[in-house]
Amino acid sequence: MFKNYLTVAFRNLMRQKLHAFINVFGLALGIAFCLLMALFVRHEWSHDRFHVDRERIFRVVIHELQPNGHVRNFALISSPIPRALKEEFPGIDLASGFVRDSGRIASGDKTFRESVGLVSADFLSLFTFPLLAGDPATALDRPDGIVLGKAVARKLFGEPDADYGNVMGQSVTFPRKRLTFVVTGVAAPVPIASSLQFDLLIPMAHQPRFGGNNAAGGVNQSVYVRLAEGQDVREIEPAMVSFANRHMGPRVGHLRKWERIQEREDAFTLGFQPLTDVYWDDDVFSFYESQGSLAGAYILAGIAVIVLLIACSNFTTLSIAGSATRALEVGVRKVLGAGRRQVMQQFWSEALLLSFVGLLLGIALAELFLPVFNGLVERKLHISYWSDGSFLLLLLVIVAATGLIAGSYPSLMLSRFEPVTAMKGEGRIGGRSRLTRTLVVLQYTASIALMICTGVMIRQQNFVRHKHLGYDREQVLVVRTDGDKIARRYKQELLKDPRILAVTITDRAFTTGSSSTSYQFPDGARLSVRLICVDPDFLSTLKIDLLDGRNFSDEYPSDRDRAVLINETLACQLNLENPVGQPLPGFTWREIKSPTIIGVVRDFHIDSLHQPVRPLVLQMRHFQTSPSLMIRLHPGDLSNSVAMLKEAWKSVTSSGEQIRLSFLDDNLEKQYRNEERWQRMLMYASALAIAISCLGLLGLASLAVSRRTKEIGIRKVLGASVANLVSLLSRDFVKLLILANGLAWPVAYWVMDGWLADFSYRIDLGIGVFALAGALALGVALLTVGAQTVKAALANPVDALKYE
Structure with missing residues (x-):
């Protein structure tokens, strides 16, 4: 029986190729976009989660209570603190500082500028940065020991041996720092999902050669600790006030002298931040960790869900509208003995077949556009069907649910028709159904809102690029020296x-x-x-x-x-x-x-x-x-x-040493790299949303025209012009788009007004970008509908009426 359902479903799809293509391709576009966005968001969420002891690792943070009541948070700690924490608190079994700098490393006549991580001896035991050669527990014990990243080792010594024998024990120098080191380890590449990035590691004792000391007599560094098994961080935190005053007394005294903190004893203290929160927390100031945007991840996830919902609702709308012409088929099936359950199963089979084809095509499109997407987000993402199995299973469930929902409404409605009613052609669904119109309005509301947000971002970026900054930035180059x-x-x-x-x-x-x-x-x-x-x-x-x-x-x-x-x-x-x-x-x-x-x-x-x-x-x-x-x-x-x-x-x-040269205007634009990335993503998302919505509108218009072919023929015989017919057939769609604009404008205004609040210098949210987005959506929709209606209006009425 199920095979028969699939056979009939396939024949129906072949008879309505345009309708089937629009349905499948629209859903596939939404799935592909959602899959790519999910890859990026999942990658961002995975930051620092590869460390084996991540649940026990914390960053030490300074909390300063200012006179105005605000709390300033810093992750820049003086150098004696890691050792003192280990000595005074048995619940802390490992502690390490981290400073990221850069320097020119040399071996023989080969010299390269690399990112240098200055760390304590516990660093490789505390974090999970595997060594390809050397012992993590002792690699940084020697004051002249250095751990090279695999890429640096290859650049300095050529292709390494299987056991890195041609690298281990070799001498390397930092010529300008007058430092010589012996290679004691070779590290695997640092995952891109790590907040701590480095090309090589050297002991923290050499920091004075790379930079100065702070006022408290030690270098400013990020400090991380690992708690002992079973230790609760809340048991340690109360002792941090007295600890901070004992070990950071000069800094506390300086702050009190200049009235930068309140007089309360706890106005200066230390706290512990979970490692997995470091990447997302922009409220803690630090030089050395890469930073992400939690709000940005939520926004991207929201955009992906919106586009997928547009695609799914589009699929549902077309399925409902397409079933409206099949009342006669249902009548014949019932006359031949089909029950209500068999009719429902037939429609479900067709909807599920289409949705699963859309899923396969969506995955193929995601693979096709993944290199382009990687360039857009500046990542090296890939789809691993084993590790991404949970997400693909979720997509499968969503697509299956979409197919069931899309098939349920028409199957429930058509299966209730009496055979006589259905065969007389009096049974109709979907043509003017409230559900269909609601879905169309929601699709275009989301699409227009995305277009408005994109337009506002483009205007703000142009404003930023062309605003006079108080100096002439053109034709200026910047060269960094040592x-x-x-x-x-x-x-x-x-x-x-x-x-x-x-x-x-x-x-x-x-x-x-x-x-x-x-x-x-x-x-x-x-x-x-x-x-x-x-x-x-x-x-x-x-x-x-x-x-x-x-x-x-x-x-x-x-x-x-x-x-x-x-x-x-x-x-x-x-x-x-x-x-x-x-x-x-x-x-x-x-x-x-x-x-x-x-x-x-x-x-x-x-x-x-x-x-x-x-x-x-x-x-x-x-x-x-x-x-x-x-x-x-x-x-x-x-x-x-x-x-x-x-x-x-x-x-x-x-x-x-190679010159470190850049253009000033390029450096200035890098400050807005995140905004530009958001702008491009929104632009693609809004274009995709409009494309999917227009595909749905094209399908609806095609079905509407096919249902009203006889009416169009009669109106032409009675003297209706092409313009009259186009107006008649487009009127309902225009009303829906006007309603969608009315819903989209306030939503987009609220979202973008909040986004612009982050800029001290911003554009005004005038009506222009709203009107342009609405007019563009309306124009594209009218062209989509018009192509079908003009074709129907120009047809010979004899062809529509010759069988009447």
């Missing part, structure tokens, strides 16, 4: 070339952040102030306006330790009418105290436009950190200019 001396030599070499218009040296190239300090008002209130160290060519190179006073100058030796430039925002918040020449008695930074304001510059952005312009101080002094050069090129042949920069770099460096 020290003040090489930066100055390189600058002098560049200024010899006429293609170089200007060069400045700064400790921060805008997108890399800035130092910060505070200004204390006479009444004791404090103001957070950003600080950038620059040279006298900073303003002219970037074309930043000097509004009042003078610029830094080498002719004034006191400018290096007694003078500052401030921005408009700081001048306004200091409430100084004539700031030039006035001292800043409440300002202190290292050895510089109470400097004199020599000029005021126009506000310019050093952060993304998510943040407002903050109070800023510019100082002229030697660069103790790794400075950057910002180079303004003469407009013209960029490729030759870049080649010249590389040659000049070789002439001032002897280590063979």
Whole structure:
């Protein structure tokens, strides 16, 4: 019997090829999109879950209770803390710091810049980063031991032996750091789903060669601990207040002195954050872990569900509408002895057959577009049918449920018809059914809302790209260096070339952040102030306006330790009418105290436009950190200019280190990479949603026209024009689309107003993008329906009426 159902179902599909194709292809598109999105979301959710002891591993977090009642959270801890935690708390059996830096590693004449992880000896025992060679428990015990990643080992020593004998025990150096190490281990590639990324590992003791110490006398590092079996973290946390005050006393005292925390004893304490929360928690400040967006994952999952629901509702709508023409078939079946159950099974068989074909085609489409999707999300995802079995099973259940629902409504309705009623052609369902119209409205509501969101994102991104930031970012290149001396030599070499218009040296190239300090008002209130160290060519190179006073100058030796430039925002918040020449008695930074304001510059952005312009101080002094050069090129042949920069770099460096060069405008756009990724995903999602909805509308229009062929013929005989007929057949669809617009607009407005709230500088949500999305959806829908209605209206009425 079931074989007969499938045979009849297949014959019906062959008779209605267009209807079957639209039904299957629309569902397949939704399944493919949902599968790709699910791969990405699952990958994001899998961060740090590959560690064997993940449930027992925690990151140590500082909690600072500020005077305004807000709590600041940091994951930057001084170096003595890991050992102290192990010694004082038996419930903590392993502890390690982690600092991510970069350095140039060499072996013989081979040299490469790699990401360096500075860690404690417990690191490889605490985390699950397998070694291909070496013992995780002892690989980092030696002060000169180094664990190379597999890729670094291959670059330095060629293809390794089976036991890595040509790598283990070899010497490698960091020439600029004057450090030599012996290879004690080779690590497997770090999973991309790890918050901690590195190319090689060295002991934490070498951190001073890579960067400076903090005010508390130790390096700022992320600290992780592993609890002993059966230990509850809540039993340890109450002791953290006294522990923090004992071991981080200088930092606590500094914060209390400058009134950055409250006077309460527990205003400064340590807490423990589960490892699996690290990737998602953007409320904890840290330099060293990669960061994800929990809200973003939920949004992507929501978009995937919306598109799949559109595809499923489209499938259901077409199945209901298509069954409306089969009353005669049901009547014949009942006359020949079929019962209600057999009729229902027939419709279910057809719907399930279509849905399973859609599932197979959807999986094939997902495989086809996976490389493109990987480029979009910047990941290396793959579909593993064994590990992804649970998700594929879920898809199978969804598709089966869709098929059953799609087959249930028409089978229940048609199976109730009496044979005489059905054979007279008086039994009708689906043509104007409330369920069909509701599904169409919901499909287009979701599609139009996605289109509006995409349009708003595109407008905001264009606004960000073209907003004047207070300086000229065009034709400016950034070169990072490892020290003040090489930066100055390189600058002098560049200024010899006429293609170089200007060069400045700064400790921060805008997108890399800035130092910060505070200004204390006479009444004791404090103001957070950003600080950038620059040279006298900073303003002219970037074309930043000097509004009042003078610029830094080498002719004034006191400018290096007694003078500052401030921005408009700081001048306004200091409430100084004539700031030039006035001292800043409440300002202190290292050895510089109470400097004199020599000029005021126009506000310019050093952060993304998510943040407002903050109070800023510019100082002229030697660069103790790794400075950057910002180079303004003469407009013209960029490729030759870049080649010249590389040659000049070789002439001032002897280590063979490659130049680290980038364009300033490219660096600025990287700040909005996540937004651009969302924009592209939404654009594809909205295009797909509209395509699926239009496929459904095409099928509905085709079925509507086929049901009204006789009516169209009679109207043409009575003198109706093509325009009259198109208007008649399109009227109902237009009403549904207008209703969908009315539902989509407020939803999209609410969602995008919340998204734009994250930007300090944003566009206004005018009606334009809403009207454009609605008009575009309406236009595409009318073209879809119009193609079918015009074809029917132009047909010869004789063909429709010759059998009457």
